[in-house]
Amino acid sequence: MKNLYFILLLLPLLATAADADYTLIIKEHRFQPAELTIPAGQKIKLLIDNQDATAEEFESHPLNREKVIAGNSKATIYIGPLKAGSYPFFGEFNEATAKGVIIVK
Amino acid sequence: MFGTAIIVFREVLEAAIIIGIVAAATRDVPNRTAWLLAGLLFGLVGSGFVAASTDTLASLASGVGQEIFNAMVLGVAVLMLAWHNIWMASHGVELAAHAHSVGANIREGRSECSILLVVVGLAVLREGSETVLFLYGIAASEGGGIGGMLTGGVMGAIAGVVVGYTIYAGLLRVPMRWFFTATSALVLLLAAGMASTAAKFLVQADLLPSLASPLWDSSALLPENGIAGMLLHSLIGYDARPAGMQIVFYISVLISIGIGMKLSGKSRNKNQISGVI
Numbered sequence: 001m002k003n004l005y006f007i008l009l010l011l012p013l014l015a016t017a018a019d020a021d022y023t024l025i026i027k028e029h030r031f032q033p034a035e036l037t038i039p040a041g042q043k044i045k046l047l048i049d050n051q052d053a054t055a056e057e058f059e060s061h062p063l064n065r066e067k068v069i070a071g072n073s074k075a076t077i078y079i080g081p082l083k084a085g086s087y088p089f090f091g092e093f094n095e096a097t098a099k100g101v102i103i104v105k
Numbered sequence: 106m107f108g109t110a111i112i113v114f115r116e117v118l119e120a121a122i123i124i125g126i127v128a129a130a131t132r133d134v135p136n137r138t139a140w141l142l143a144g145l146l147f148g149l150v151g152s153g154f155v156a157a158s159t160d161t162l163a164s165l166a167s168g169v170g171q172e173i174f175n176a177m178v179l180g181v182a183v184l185m186l187a188w189h190n191i192w193m194a195s196h197g198v199e200l201a202a203h204a205h206s207v208g209a210n211i212r213e214g215r216s217e218c219s220i221l222l223v224v225v226g227l228a229v230l231r232e233g234s235e236t237v238l239f240l241y242g243i244a245a246s247e248g249g250g251i252g253g254m255l256t257g258g259v260m261g262a263i264a265g266v267v268v269g270y271t272i273y274a275g276l277l278r279v280p281m282r283w284f285f286t287a288t289s290a291l292v293l294l295l296a297a298g299m300a301s302t303a304a305k306f307l308v309q310a311d312l313l314p315s316l317a318s319p320l321w322d323s324s325a326l327l328p329e330n331g332i333a334g335m336l337l338h339s340l341i342g343y344d345a346r347p348a349g350m351q352i353v354f355y356i357s358v359l360i361s362i363g364i365g366m367k368l369s370g371k372s373r374n375k376n377q378i379s380g381v382i
Contacts, residue, residue, distance in 0.1 A: 043311070047168075054242035055159060057235065061329055064319060064346045065309055067171060068235060070159040071242075076168030078311035080318065092112065093239045 024058075026050040026069070029094035037103045040084045046077045056098065060089035063102065080104075106257040112239055113261030115335065116232045120148075121269025122339040123228040126295060129276035130189065130288035131221050140218040141225055148229025155234035156241070169310035175231065176310075179303035182227045185220045186296035187362045190289050192217065194366040268336075289366065291340070297358045298342020304354035305344070316349025 021044050025032040029052060038044050050056050050069040058077065059066045069075040082104045091098025124141070131137050155162070155174075162170045236258075243254045279287045307313040324345035328334050337343035344351060 045311070054245050055238040056242075057239070061324065061345065064305065064344065064348065067309065068159060068163075068238060070163055070238075073160050073163060074168065075163050075171070077309055081315075082318065093242050095108065 021045045023047045023049060024100070026052055026056050026091065026098065028052065029056070029091065029097045031089075031091070031098055031100035034100040035103060036100070037105060038080070038082075040104045041081045043078060043080045046079055047074055048077065049074045055093065057092040058089060059092045060087060060102075062087040063089060065089075066092075106253040106260075109240070109243060109254055109257030110261035110264070113236055113258045114264045115261075116236045116239075117262045117265025118268055118335065119339040120228040120232040121265045122272060122336075123269075123295060124225050125269035125271075125273035126276070126288065126291045127186075127189075127221060127224055129273050130193070130292055131217060132277065134217050134221070136218060137221065140221050144222040144225030145229055147222065147226040148233055151226065151230040152233030152237050155230060156237035159234070159238060166310075169312070172306040172310035173312070176303040176306045178227050178231050179299045179306075182224055183296045183299050183303070183358060185224045185227075186292050186299070187358070187365065189217065189220050189224075190292050190296070190362055191365040191369045192220075193285065193289060194370040195372060293359065293362055293366075294341040296362060297355045298338075298340070300354040300358040301342045301344065301347065301351040304351045305348060308348050308350050313350050316353065318348045319346035320349045320352055322346050 022036055022038060024036065024046060026048065048058055048067075048069050050071060050073055053071045055068055055070050057066060057068045058075075063079050063082075065077055065079060067075055067077055079102070084104050087102045087104065089100050089102065124145070128137070128141055134140075159171070162174055164170065166173055240254060240258055244251055276284075276288060276291075304313065308315045308318075322345065327337070327343070327345060329338050329343065329345045334343060334345065342355060
């Protein structure tokens, strides 16, 4: 808990962090682009822009990430640094159509 | 419909397992069931509020408000479970002995009950808000599919509750001699698993370094989207590809609660001895 207080103190610093390195758009329950290439060994800031009216959960077991993005809103996820390879992800709320992969080179 | 059932099952499972273990661990606490239901109700109402404010929550702290919120909810639950275990290490046996005599240990039982309320409430809150958003999405986009959505949702929820109840009923069959050891061990692992998940959210929000991403990869051996992996994830915080920071949190919580229980158990023995003399 103590750690959390320290973390909260650091929050104002975050506001000045750099802009997103990569953007994924969710539209009609699909990711655009469905394939995203990022460099290996680097931490990446990923902006997910959900343009649908309903919420989506970005989920990836290989990336060890999960995050709910409300309808018509944006969210940030940090991933990596990763080894080269392909890391599939999906939208848990619309698994049939919302699929994609991050290629790390 | 089945897709809905599976997703609702996944969300309900985690909360149901937590409730099952906590309910078994507090079985001798007076009025335990009423507090448990109050926690459930608080969690359900809270889920609605959290789901409705997902927008606002997400935009806080430059887009990582959700991670901070989740990590704080988990952090509070870890503290409560730690308190429960440390308290039980010194009072559990007395409580079991006096549970049925009216008035005995009521006050102590009450503090234990408020822990129960918070842990159950937070577990339902976290998983419930996602379920609400998911079901709302289906209801909004499919128009006519509301009947199928409800059937699927209820099926998934029942399946999750059945697993939680099975764990509860199984724990109650454990002989009294081992009962406290068994439930304390499960609560301890539950708390460590939650701490690891909290660390995962803080890494995802870039508030903590990952240290290694991942530290290992056992997904080929025991995938976390399989039934066994899912159960182990909810029970002991199993992660097929954990970040190094998650393991640091996991082990730190395991050791801190373990030491707390040892110290508290010792002080109880000392009191008993001096009481006899």
